[in-house]
Structures are given as structure tokens and as C-alpha cells.
Amino acid sequence: MSLMHRVGCRRGLVVLAVTVFLTVVVIQLLSDEPEIALVIGEPYETMRQRSSAGIDPAIPGHVSFNIPKSDARLRFIDTQYGFVTPPARFFVIFYNKEMIISVRMSPQVEPLLLDDTLKVVLDLQEQWRNAGWVPIRVKEFPSFADTPQWRDRLRETNNVEKAYWRAGDKYQLMLVVSRFRDNKRPTEERYLITLGIHRSRGVQ
Missing domain, CATH: 1.20.5 (Single alpha-helices involved in coiled-coils or other helix-helix interfaces)
Structure with a gap:
């Protein structure tokens, strides 16, 4: 050689x-990366012990909510309908008598530019679609897409766009995107994404 x-x-x-x-x-x-790993309907303490992000215990017998002690991503761990979000700064977990009933969060740590907003939203939608979630109420609230028409809609001042998805008869979620005036960057178009997840109606 x-x-x-x-x-x-x-x-x-x-x-x-x-x-x-x-x-x-x-x-x-x-x-x-700190994360909250949960499914809707499980005991709150199970979520707390499983998650790597710190969060306070539930108040026994109460209906209330808690917030992670740091930025954290959501890992929704249903064996069929699971998905993962980017890290979130706004992240609220609601519970009733120590059982998780819903989650409301913004999967971002700061207001995002439009390109970055669409990247997050489309990635989430792709995860849901691959896991078996289906969009609902599509005539009123079509799923988000990266098209000139969608970009124009999102750029409208004070506009709020929504999409709804359903996972069989187990869960529903609402995805919201809205313009946000960022005082730190007053000349830039910035956006907030909000995600709300709960049990489907009629599911106990």
C-alpha cells in the first residue's frame, strides 16, 4: 500500500x-432538551414523573393548571396518534382531580417570521397526518398550506386563522396562527402559533 x-x-x-x-x-x-411527555386523560403524576421538564404537582381534588418551569417541548405519547412539538415558552397543562384534561401551548419560544411559522405549522400537520389524525370542519377552516393565498391571509392585520384536527374518537385539537406586534421588532411581521388539545366530545 x-x-x-x-x-x-x-x-x-x-x-x-x-x-x-x-x-x-x-x-x-x-x-x-426538556420535555413534557403526556397523553390526555392520564394521571397528572404519571406525566410529571415521566417528563424531563420540571413542573409542580397537582393540587389534590381540584380543577386547575400548571406551567413547566422551563421552556419545554410537548411529546404527545399516544401509541398511535403521537407527535412532538418544538420547544414552547407558553405551555399550560389543565387537570381535574389529578387527571389531565387538556393542553394549551404555543410551540415556539418567541414570535416567529412567516417562513418559520409555516415551517412549524406544516411539520405539525404532517406529523398528525402520518399518525392518523384527520382535518375536520375543512370547509370553514381548511388546513394550513404554504401558498401565496395562505400567506396573504396570514399577513392581514388582526387576522386569526384556525384549523381543526381529530384523532379517531379519542382527541381533538385546534391550531391557531395570528399576527403579533413584537415591540422588540416593530418593523417585522411576526406570528404566534397556539395549539389546544383535548378529549373528543363524548369520550369519558
Whole structure:
């Protein structure tokens, strides 16, 4: 084997080793990201023990809510209808007698530009579609899309756009996108995404 060939092989091994190392680091960073892992209808304490984000215990016998102690993503862990959101700063978990009844959150840590907003929304919709969720009330509230028409609708001042999805007879959710005046960036178009999840009507 020539000297140049050996050097080339060594360089290849170094590149491979660095690639593997960086991949492990990225996976570790993602796995360390605080998250709330739950399903609607489960005991609140089960969610609390499972989640890596800190959150206060439920008040026994009460109807109330709690907020994670840090930014956290939602991992909705239903075995069929599961999905994951980006990290959220606004994140509220509602419970009734220590059972989770609904979630309301904004899957972002700051108001987003339109391109970034659509990226988050379309990724969520794709996850739902792949997991078996279906859009409902589509004549009034069609699913979001990255089209010139949708961009014009979202850019309208004070406009609020909604879409509704359903997971069999188990869950429903509402996805909302609205313009937001960001005082830190008054010349930029910024948007808020709101996600609300609850049990389907009639499900006990």
C-alpha cells in the first residue's frame, strides 16, 4: 500500500470518527432538551414523573393548571396518534382531580417570521397526518398550506386563522396562527402559533 493511499485512508477514518462523534453529540443534545411527555386523560403524576421538564404537582381534588418551569417541548405519547412539538415558552397543562384534561401551548419560544411559522405549522400537520389524525370542519377552516393565498391571509392585520384536527374518537385539537406586534421588532411581521388539545366530545 502506497504512502498516499495510507494517508488517504487515515483521513477517511478521521472524517468518519468526527462525523460519528458529532452525530452522538447532536442526539445527546436533543435528548437533553426538556420535555413534557403526556397523553390526555392520564394521571397528572404519571406525566410529571415521566417528563424531563420540571413542573409542580397537582393540587389534590381540584380543577386547575400548571406551567413547566422551563421552556419545554410537548411529546404527545399516544401509541398511535403521537407527535412532538418544538420547544414552547407558553405551555399550560389543565387537570381535574389529578387527571389531565387538556393542553394549551404555543410551540415556539418567541414570535416567529412567516417562513418559520409555516415551517412549524406544516411539520405539525404532517406529523398528525402520518399518525392518523384527520382535518375536520375543512370547509370553514381548511388546513394550513404554504401558498401565496395562505400567506396573504396570514399577513392581514388582526387576522386569526384556525384549523381543526381529530384523532379517531379519542382527541381533538385546534391550531391557531395570528399576527403579533413584537415591540422588540416593530418593523417585522411576526406570528404566534397556539395549539389546544383535548378529549373528543363524548369520550369519558
